[in-house]
Amino acid sequence: MIGDVVELDVGPIAHGGHCVARLEGRVVFVRHTLPGERVRAVITDGTDTSRFLRADAVEVLDAAAGRVDSRCGYAGPGGCGGCDFQHVGLATQHRLLGDVVREQLLRLAGIDREVAVEAPDDGDGLGWRTRVAWAVDGDGRTGLRKHRSHDVVPIEHCPIAHPSLPEVTGERWSAGRVDAVVSSEGDAIVVADEETVRGRRHARESVRGRTFRVTGSGFWQVHPRAAEVLAEAVLAMVVPRTGERIADLYSGVGLFTAFLAEAVGPDGAVVSVESEAGAVRDARRNLHDLPQARIIDDRVERALRTGKVGSCDAVVLDPPRSGAKARVVREIVELGPSRVVYVACDPAALARDVASFGEHGYELADLRAYALFPMTHHVECVALLRRSSDLTR
Ligand SMILES: C[S@@+](CC[C@H](N)C(=O)[O-])C[C@H]1O[C@@H](n2cnc3c(N)ncnc32)[C@H](O)[C@@H]1O
Incomplete structure (x- = not known):
């Protein structure tokens, strides 16, 4: 076969x-x-x-x-698995991504709504990736994996990689993985098997007038516009008010926490929960001027289960690809938020969790979808869930 x-x-x-x-x-x-x-x-x-x-x-x-004609010599049948849509024009990519989000919501949450994908990147869909995790083949060459395979395709030039990324191809590496990073402040960093081998220890990323430090290959959005676009979408959906108490779950280095904390002011509070030690250290530095932000260094599941988060007016969550899942959803609901803003990189996990929120009386009130990974099938969504009882009032 x-x-x-x-x-x-x-x-x-x-x-x-x-x-x-x-x-x-x-x-x-x-x-x-x-x-x-x-x-x-x-x-x-x-x-x-x-x-x-x-x-x-x-x-x-x-x-x-x-x-369209692919502009990548590595993508295509049997080639690099990093991109899925090099053969598709950008407008068609956006339509297809919208169809996928719509279909997942219908199939997994029974919600039928049009999804128009917004494209913050008005370029040609190339040269956007500010962080690349290179795999290394048996000869020490950097490359990317084939689709659903451990085989590495050696790559000299990746067309979606940001032109200012530090050059690592053309060298032989003994590490198993080489991360290349370029930040909005121009910091160029190379991390080999989690050890910084070139550049500063921390990348500086600036968003809406604040600077965030991100250690080595720690999590930060990969598209240059993503952090700002997502922070603005979160603020527009949460509508944080002075004095409110808000939770930011899976908070990374504190991107959303910082802007939420500014908005609730010194009389409010933002409780952020993150489990990765490097991100927690960075968050403490990034948020030191905002005493109303409290960082809980723990897994979200345990922080919720043990009552560390406390009741909230609103909850923001930005979980990894696997999503929050039913138990975390139930525990978020128990915090009593009037709105929940869910940032999702996987529309299937989002739709499944939206269905769980629905079982607890929270309705999908708004949804925005962003093409922040051009040429790939990935799409970032920001969803607002509101208590149905508040909506009918
Ligand atoms: C998609 S990132 C979002 C980070 C942040 N909101 C941002 O935009 O920069 C998900 C974050 O969740 C953290 N994480 C993953 N699983 C977790 C868990 N079970 N509990 C707490 N944090 C977790 C990861 O370390 C990562 O920082």
Whole structure:
């Protein structure tokens, strides 16, 4: 089965950077194609008895509008797995991402709403990635992994990488992973297996007039516009008021905490919860001028379970890809917030958790989606959930 070449009529986009086709009644997830295309595709995964197959389009028989020539020599069938949509024009990418978010909300939360994806990047979708985690192959060359594989494709120039990223390709590395970082303040850092080998220990990132320090390869949004766009979306949805008590869960180095703390002022409080030690250290530095911000150095699950967070007027959460899950959702609801703002990098996890909030009487009141990872299937969403009883008042 694997390696067979088949002709497929390609149907809608699905979450994960592929489209859905059918082969003798079975679902096939096909990469490097577009809805409405007819392609010749090679089967890359599955057996005669698998429920579904995976395939990669190797020849386009009928092209859809929206297909463009890829500007990356590494993307495409069997190549680098970092980008999914180098063959798709940006406007079509945004439409497809909107379709994915809409479909996840409908399927997992039973909510039917149009999703218009906003594009803060008005460029050509290249040169935006300010942080790259390079894999290293057996010969010490940096590269990126193939799709669903540990194989490393050696790469000399990645077109989505920011042009000011420190150069690491062309060298031989003994580390297993090499992180390259360039910050908004121009700090260029190279971290090999978590040890800084070039540049300062901390990158300085500036957002809305504040400077944040981020140690080494610690978490920070990768698109140059993302931190500002997301902070503004969070503030616009929370509408923090003087004196309020707000929780910022999965708070990283304190990006949202800082602006929420400024907004609630010295009579208010922001309780932020983060478990990664480096991020907590950075957050303490980043928030030292805001005594109303309190950092809890713990896992969100435990901080909530042990009552460390306390009752809140509003909760912001920005969990990793796996989302918050039902128990954390229930415990957030028990804090009694009138609004919950959920920042999500995975629309499936978001939709599942929106459904959980729905079971506790919180409705999706607003949703914004941002194309902050051009050429990939990733999309960032910011959702506002409000208590249904408040909405009907
Ligand atoms: C998507 S990042 C968001 C960070 C921050 N809101 C920002 O925009 O910079 C998620 C953060 O959650 C932290 N994290 C992951 N799992 C966690 C958990 N179970 N409890 C607390 N923090 C966690 C990670 O270390 C990371 O800093």
